[in-house]
Amino acid sequence: MTAVVSASRAETIEFQGRKAQRADSRERRRAILEATLRIVVRDGIRGVRHRAIAKEANVPLAATTYYFKDIQELVSDxxxxxxxxxxxxxxxxxxxxxxxxxxxxxxxxxxxxxxxxxxxxxxxxxxxxxxxxxxxxxxxxxxxxxxxxxxxxxxxxxxxxxxxxxxxxxxxxxxxxxxxxxxxxxxxxxxxxxxxxxxxxxxxxxxxxxxxxxxxxxxxxxxxxxxxxxx
CATH class of the missing domain: 1.10.357.10 (Tetracycline Repressor, domain 2)
Incomplete structure (x- = not known):
């Protein structure tokens, strides 16, 4: 009986939006995504809008469109x-x-x-x-x-x-x-x-x-x- 242990699979998930290079930029990008998830819990997918996300994440509205070309890309990420x-x-x-x-x-x-x-x-x-x-x-x-x-x-x-x-x-x-x-x-x-x-x-x-x-x-x-x- 030999255990078959699968390798780490995190690399199979590919993010679509603009990549962040600096630490502060990565933190802001993640804050936007986490805010999106909170909105999904509270209001559902239909509640995901750039202004709502910017307010929830406490970031400028331009930040949401800088990292993600549209709502679909943001929801996917x-x-x-x-x-x-x-x-x-x-x-x-x-x-x-x-x-x-x-x-x-x-x-x-x-x-x-x-x-x-x-x-x-x-x-x-x-x-x-x-x-x-x-x-x-x-x-x-x-x-x-x-x-x-x-x-x-x-x-x-x-x-x-x-x-x-x-x-x-x-x-x-x-x-x-x-x-x-x-x-x-x-x-x-x-x-x-x-x-x-x-x-x-x-x-x-x-x-x-x-x-x-x-x-x-x-x-x-x-x-x-x-x-x-x-x-």
Missing amino acids: AFNLFAQDALKQTEQLEETGFAVLEKLKGANLADPQIFEVLSTALTNAVVSHVKSQIEDRDKRVVEHSFKTEALRNPALALTACIPQANITNSLMNFFKALGSKDAETDAHIVHGVILYVEYLLLLDQGILSLEQAQKAIRRMITQLLALAVKR
């Missing part, structure tokens, strides 16, 4: 900044999964007791990830806002696919390490369930409780593990 930071959480989940496998290295994963340990550890890791995601509600609002906008904006859709592909790739690497015969499909199943569970928990309308979410995640993981390790 704001999402790039968000996605770049989000990659760290993806890497943490991946590292946790491989750490579990490392502890069981050489063990017979099909053994009922070992299988139970693995299933429980992975369930706890995914549930912990989900909890951390929904606790940062503003970031999830940003994420869903950009996903919705990407349905109307082909350029933004390309950007939106990068963090999604990175998460699926991380999960696929994990299932390959387990010996899954269809690691890509397994990865899509896990990713889909995580997104669905997060969304319902964020709505907080009683459709899904955290306890029910944990049961669903455990069942999914147990069944996929059974396919991967029980020949």
Whole structure:
């Protein structure tokens, strides 16, 4: 059983606006992008306007048009900044999964007791990830806002696919390490369930409780593990 650890993926995200060379210029550019994200949380994508951003970032109006040729480019780079930071959480989940496998290295994963340990550890890791995601509600609002906008904006859709592909790739690497015969499909199943569970928990309308979410995640993981390790 060999762990397949993916390389850092931050370099796959390419910013479109004017590059900043000096430290103070980089700080101003980032301040503009962070202000954009705050506006998205408060007012949605439609609230993103040059004047609103300049006021929120406390910068001259000319600064927003200096770094970004139009609103579309600014929105795209704001999402790039968000996605770049989000990659760290993806890497943490991946590292946790491989750490579990490392502890069981050489063990017979099909053994009922070992299988139970693995299933429980992975369930706890995914549930912990989900909890951390929904606790940062503003970031999830940003994420869903950009996903919705990407349905109307082909350029933004390309950007939106990068963090999604990175998460699926991380999960696929994990299932390959387990010996899954269809690691890509397994990865899509896990990713889909995580997104669905997060969304319902964020709505907080009683459709899904955290306890029910944990049961669903455990069942999914147990069944996929059974396919991967029980020949």
